[in-house]
Structures are given as structure tokens and as C-alpha cells.
Amino acid sequence: MQTNKLKIIPLGGLGEFGMNCLALQWEDDILVIDAGLMFPESELLGVDIVVPDITYLVENKEKIRAIVLTHGHEDHIGGLPWILSEIKVPVYATEFTLAYVEGKLEEHHLLDETELIEIAPKQKFTIGPFIIEPIRVTHSLVDCVALAVETPVGIVIHTGDFKIDLSPLDDHAFDLHTFAEYGKRGVLALLQDSTNVERPGYTPSERAVRPRLDEIFSRARKKLFFSCFSSSIYRIRIAMELAREHKRKVCIIGRSMVESTEIAQDLGYLDVPTGLVINPGQMKDYPVDQLMVLISGTQGEPMSALSRAAVDNHKHARVDKGDTVVLSSRIIPGNEKGIFRVIDHLYRRDANVIYDDGSHGLIHVSGHGSQEEMRLLINLVKPKFFIPVHGDYRYLRRHAQIAMETGSVEHAIVIEDGDVLELDRDDARKIDKVTAGRVLIDSGSSIDVVEDLVIRDRRILSEDGIVLAILAINKRTGIVERTPEVVMRGFAAGDITEEARMCVMKTLDSLSGEEKTDYGMVKEKVRVDLKRLIQKSTGRRPLIMPVILEI
Template sequence: MADAKLQIIPLGGLGEFGMNCLALRYKDDILVIDAGLMFPETELLGVDIVVPDISYLVENRELVRGIVLTHGHEDHIGGLPWILSELNVPVYATEFTLAYVEGKLDEHKMLDDTELIEILPGVKFTLGPFTVEPIRVTHSLVDCVALAIDTPVGVVVHTGDFKIDFSPPDGKAIDLHKFAEYGKRGILALLQDSTNVDRPGYTPGEWSVRPRLDEIFSRTKRKLFFSCFSSSIYRIRIALELAQQHGRKVAILGRSMVESSEIAQDLGYIDVPQGLIIHPGQINDHAPENVMVLISGTQGEPMSALSRASVDNHKHARIQPGDTVLLSSRVIPGNEKSIGRVIDHLCRRDAQVIYDDGSHGLIHVSGHASQEEQRLMINLLRPKFFIPVHGDYRNLKKHAELAKNTGVVKEAIVIEDGDVLELDGESAVRSGKVTAGRICIDSGSTADVVQDIVIRDRRHLSEDGFVLPILTINKLTGLVERQPELVTRGFVSGETGLMEAAREVVIKTLENSTAEEKADYGVIKEKIRIDLKRYIQKNTSRRPLIMPVILEI
């Protein structure tokens, strides 16, 4: 098949932030890059997480050779339990990423059934017709890689999430030399992170937050509560170093923070001096000026350690007047209200709250490349085709325009979830769509998939409430034993006597029904529902959910 083409098929992450998942297909082999989740928007009532629809992969399960992960953030690995419950394929990732994956799979009781394979930057491995070389990149998490994938029609580079940092705290800088080597060889296509395409210039390195954080440590007179993303290993390392420098003992609170710091210590990313860490129960054994509490909950998650401490409902974290709370993180869009609520509570406790509002100096830096870094990567690789990934449509569009303006790419192509892009050595053509979309999951369980109709019903209930007409029918005679009762929740009648009149509607419906209709509970329920719906809608312009209930006696 000399005319066989490489297909690039995004299943998530192109058209939204999160849920990153992309398939590469050549003939009868599919390689999957990342398996992320997305946290739900407010209109997805009661949904815990959102994962990509992998119907395409399930339909072609015998062709899937493996899932390769770029790094360990939830928007790249969080969908693994769901995907692996449908596809039992090997997972390839770096050491630190695998540590996160193991914890996640163990939680879902899937660890023993999954083949996990460690990969190393610079060490190639083969999956079917694909030869993959991980290339070290810097990000806000450690042990992150881009992927250079040698295919029969050319080399495809997927950057994963990256920024260009030449001096990260762990000393493992981005390998620009390797990208330059691939650029000299010739790149067919570049898939590049679009997250920060709106930001001009360069993203500051991780060390750039240290001077301002050092100043905060120096000025803080009482306890310091230091909160950052639990996956921000670099930030945790800097906080621990500053605590040691300023003579503060460190208590770590929050499950995710404890797990991340333990993994980072085990793998050598954090070196903790003997005696620095204390048990949370020992916080009160030390003077307030000698304590730092490393605490999770920067996004105002309701049950996080910081949220509970802010309302004085944490066993160990008692925030006193004069304590300082430092939020060394960005606000994830959609979390503004919950974060604002936590900050309000902290202020009520007379704590000094320092967060990234632009007035406190540099206390947080992004992990994503800004425009100049994106241009630099494009100029190094000089790809024939440029495909922006990771972001809303407007981000992808702007990123494509940025790539075109560099003058080094033949064509910049914006595709979205489900699009099939076919490439040979000379052309890139859209060739239809596959099934793609979002799967809503309740309770973090891989089994509890929430269908669209359930979301619709929840929205219906949240807006209009429900009405339960309750009828008591004698099983032997078929007669209605007492007056129908109407129970409402979330439905407010607009006028006095409306519910009394609604009860009369139910009685009239029963009077106008034959004995056979009354004996068939399905029929009589539907008649009552239709008549009551018509009456309520006519008199209130509202449409509550109406669910007749029949009690037999």
C-alpha cells in the first residue's frame, strides 16, 4: 500500500481545555497520546468528571498498540481508568508519571491488570510502525516529555505541555538540541501546546518566584500556610527550602499534597533534611513563627484541607488572626467563585491572604509556553504542517495564525475533536469525522456514566422542580380510598389555591376514566401526568417534572 496515509485523529483537547487524547493511525496500527479528563462546567449538574468519548478506539480495539503519556497532570492521565476499562492496552510513561498512574489505577483496583512500561528521554521504543523518541521538556510538573514519532510517511512531533526553561529546580532543562536535530532532519507535522497563545513574550522560569516568596517568608511573623497545586513539585521544593532557610518546621496537609510530596521524595526530586517535616498534630508544639503548613486546596475545592481550615473545621490547621495564607497558584477558569469564597472566609479569620491578583509580585508562574517560545519551537523544527493542540477553538485559531506568520510552515491546519486529518509526505487533507464527544461520569466511578437525558432531567428539576400526585387505590375494589395528595419540591405555586385546583384536576381525571383505565396503573398515571402538566403550564408558564405515584392498599 504505497499510497497509505497517516491519520491524526483528536478525541479530546482540541476545542476545550482538558480531556487531552489523540490517536495516530497508520494502516492497521493506532498509537494513542494521553488520556485526560476535564472537570465539568456548572451546567453539568452533579457530574464529577468528563472524559473523551473513545467509541472510535473501542470499535478498533484490536488495532490499538498502546497509550503514551506526555506527563502526569489530570488533563492528560485522569481518563486512564475509564479508557483502560474499555481497552486493555500497555501504558508508556516516564518514572514520575507512572507513579501518579499507579496510584490512580490502584484506587480503581485496575493496577494488577494493566501493563505499565517506563520510558526514558532520548531512548527510542517501537509500537507497530511507530518509532517513538521521548524528548525532555520543562513544564510545571517534573519528568515531562514531548514525543518525536517516526512514521512511514514522516516524523510527527507532539510537544505535550511545555515551556522553555533552561534552569528548572531539578536541573533537567528542556532538550532544545534534540528538537534542533529533528528540525535539520525534516519534520512532517508539529502538534504544539496552545494554552498560552494569548500571552506575548516568554514565560518566566520556575526559579523566578523564589525572590518574592523569600520576601514573604521574611515578613511573616506568625504561621505561614503555603498552598500550591499538589503536582507543582518545583514549587513544593522551593517552599521546603525556604522553610529550612527561615527556621520553620513543615506540616503537610491534604491527601494529594501528602501523596505528591512522598512520591517526589521517593524519586529524588525533593531532598528533605532530617527533622524538617513534623506531624500535623505537632503544629501547636512549636511557636507560630517557626511553622509552615504546606496545604492543598488552591482552587477552593469544598472538602480540601484549605477550605475546611478557612471555616475552622480542620483537625490540625487552625488559622489564627495574624497568620499568613499564601496561594501560589493561578485561578483555573470556572473556579473564581469557590476561590473567592475561601479568601473571604480567611479574611474573616483575620489572616493576611496573598494570592495572584497582580499586586503581590511574582508568586506564581505558568507551566506553558508563551508566544515567543512557541515561535522558537516552530523555527527550530520547521515543520511542513502545523497543527495546534490543547485549547479552545479561539486558542487553536490564534496559534495557527502565529505559526503562519513565522513563514517556515507550509500550512497551518486547525482541526477539532473527531476530525480525521490524513497526511502523506506532501499533503494534509481532512477526510471526514469519527465519533467524538464527552462522557460524563458521576462519583469518579468508571461505571457511573451519566447520559445526556439524565443531565437534561437534572437541569429540568433545578429550574422547575417537581410535583408528585399521590393516589391511594384499593387493590381489591379499584376505588380511590382518599383525596389525592400533591407533594412539591422546588416548585413554587404563583397563586393561592393553585395546588387545591390542581388536586381537583387529578380528581376530575379519575372521574372521567373507566374502570379498565383505573385498573391499568400505567395508563392512569400517564393521563394524570398529561392533564396536570397542561393545567400547571397554562396557569404558571412553568413545567415541573410530574411523577404520579400510586399506593396500593
């Protein structure tokens, strides 16, 4: 009789959106699926990224055979440098995902010491006791796969992020046939993406945005700025095709957008005709009705290209009266304030701003399947056990409910980060809990773990001190009413207080009147410039808090 059991141990992504990471363990062999991050909430001051607590992996590092990635979004690959700095194992991913991973690892000086292995749909490979077949799925990014993992007790399928698009732009359709074949063979457990579980019906194909975007292009009379996620290769491809059809040259602005389009072009996902793309410096050589600017910053990030262009502070991207600005992405919860701040600035420039507010027609579609797609896949796979993944707890519970309603699932099991789910051919039950949670990272010059926010702030205050930059700004005019006060406590600042005050004044003088009304940008620029001055002068990294008093 079979006495050994398979363990499924989620370390991130079950109970929150982001930092997806899950371990499959059979005896002394562990396979890790995905290694994501999430971005911090606004109250996590001084934190750059949030990654899963990998204490369990570190404690069992000799058992880990590999990390396998489903696709290249940050919530699935962003934690790789953090994990690989602790654990040296091979990384398996598709060609496009590996291109993103290479750039990320090179940035953290981990590329030379990491073995990267390319995988492809329908090509099985073996890691320890696991036989893995990648299955083509469609998503908002290209080259995405689900993973069918053959274990000694049965087949486990992890969908990764998916929607069922049977007519994607690259003609690599969702592989329903292979999922159905596994359903006929018998599947022990299905782990399915829960992101859109609250949305009824089906998620439209990526092609569905083209008619509305075509209409926008045809009506634009001056420059057209197009912003989307830099990883949305399908959307970028549609924008470039429409630019060519409407006889517009394309200028690409923003580091992430430039990198993504270069990778997509190199790997054949973007076919860019010669002469279509111009350098930013060439924009002045063309009439305004013959230009499309592909620009990053769709989520209102304070120092992104679009945010700077919105306040007329970008070297090349200038938004003028009558220009059209399209934000072809969803508003991620938590980013509303920054996005609407940018939109306000764009309206001040008399631009025609089109964003996903429900009234402009379809300019964005989700990359995640809705309820009917979830039901379709469940009915094809017919798993014995169903395990929802990716999402807040209420999403997981709702997803389990939908799975049971299909009648194709024997048991739906909701687990969270740290739970140990043990399975054999007949039974599945939670038996234990391992260390799990969030690790806060300050990725300034190196990867520094913020073990606890309070402890971190106390350490900074005790060792490096605090700097308060107090700015009195007229709410109506944006004018700085009096010389800024700079208060330094907790470190030997020498005689740089006056120098710091002059630094703040210089920063404020460099801002336009409109920028001064954008307190998010004011605070960030003051903080960055003060940090640079203080580090150079004293070697310290104090907690810097710009405070704006509205007069």
C-alpha cells in the same frame, strides 16, 4: 509510490481545555497519545468528571497498540481508568508519571491487569510501525516529555504541555538540541501546545517566584500557610527550601499534597532533610513563627483542607489572627467564586492573604510557553505541517496564524475533536469525521456513564426520585430561622422524612456560624449527609437538591 497515509485523529483537547487525547493511525495500527479528563462546569449537576468519547477507539480496539503519556497532569492521565476499563493495552510513561498512574489505577482496581512500561528521554522504543523518542520538556510538573514519532511517511512531533525553561530546579533543562536535530532531519508535522498563545513574550522560569516568596517568608511573623497545586513539585520544593532557610518546620495537610510529596521524595525530586517535616499533631509543640503548613485546596474546592481551615473546621490547620496565607497558583477560569469565597473567610480570620492578583509581585508562573517560545520551537523544528493542539477554537486559530507568520511552516491546519487528518509526505487534508464529544461520568461507587444530562436526570427522577431540602437562613446572622423542610418525591421513602429532617438539623447544628454563611459548603454537607442516610435506609440514590432561602 507511497499510497498509504497517516491519520491524525484528535478525540479530546482540540476545541476545549482538558481531556487531551489523540490517535495516530497507520493502516491497522493505532497509537494513542494521552488520556485526559476535564472537570465539569457548574451547570452539569451530578457529574464528577468529563472524559472524551472513545467510541472510535472501542470500535477499533483490536488495532490499538498502546497509550503513551506525555506527563502526569489530570488533563492528560485522568481519563485512563475510563479508557482502560474498555480497552486493555500497555501504558507507556516516564517514571514520575507512572507513579501517579499507579495510584489512579489502583483506586479503580485496574492496576493488576494493566501493563505499565517506563520510558525516558532520548531512549527510543518501537510500537508497531512507530519508532518513538521522548524528548525532555519543562512544564509546571516534573518528568515531562514531548514525543517524536517516526512514521512510514515522516516524523510527527507532539510537544505535550511545555514551556522553555533552561534553568529548572531539577537541572533537567528543556532539550532544545534534540528538537533542532529533528528540524535538520525534516519534520512532517508539529503538534504544539496552544494554552498560552494569547500571552506575548516568554514565560518566566520557575525560579522567578523565589525572590518574592523569600520576602514573604522573611516578613511572616506567625504561622505561614502555603497552598499550590499538589502536582507543582518545583513550587513545593521552593517552599520547603525557604522553610528550612527561615527555620520553620513543615506540616503537610491534604491527601493530594501528602501523596504528591511522598512520590516526589521517593523518586528524588524532593530532598527533605531529616526533621524538617512534622506530623500535624506536633504543630502545637512549636512556636507559631516556626511553622509552615503546606496545604491543599488552592482552587477553593468546598471540602478541601484549606476551605475547611478557612472556616475554622479543620482538626489541625487553624488560621489565626496575623497568620500569612499564600495561594501560589493561578485562578483557573470557572473557579473564581469558590476561591474568592475562601479568601473572604481567611480575611475574616484576620489573616494576611497573598494571592495572584497582580499586585503582590511574582508568586506564580505558568507552566506553558508564551508566544516567543512557540515561535522559537517552530523555527527550530521547521515542520511541513503545523497543527495546534490543547485549547479553545480561538486559541487554535491564533496559534495557526502565529505559526505561519514565522515563515518556517508550509501549511498550518486547524482541526477539532473528531476530525480525521490524513497525511503523506506531500499533502495533508481533512477527509472525514469520527464520533467525538464529551462523556459525563458519575464516579460515586463505580464509573457510571452519564450518557446525556437530561436523560440521566429523567432516569434518576423516574427510578430514584428527588429530595428537596429547604433551608431558611438569615442572610445577616447565618441563623437557621425555622426547622428545615424535607420533601421526597418519586420513591418509597417509608417513614424516613422525619429522620431526614433530623439529619439536616444535625448537619446544620455541626456548622459554625461562619460556615452557615458559606452556602456552597452548607449545600454540599447537607447533600452528602442526606445521600448517606437515604442510601443506607432505602438503597436509593435520588437527586438531592438543597435549596437555601435567604430571610
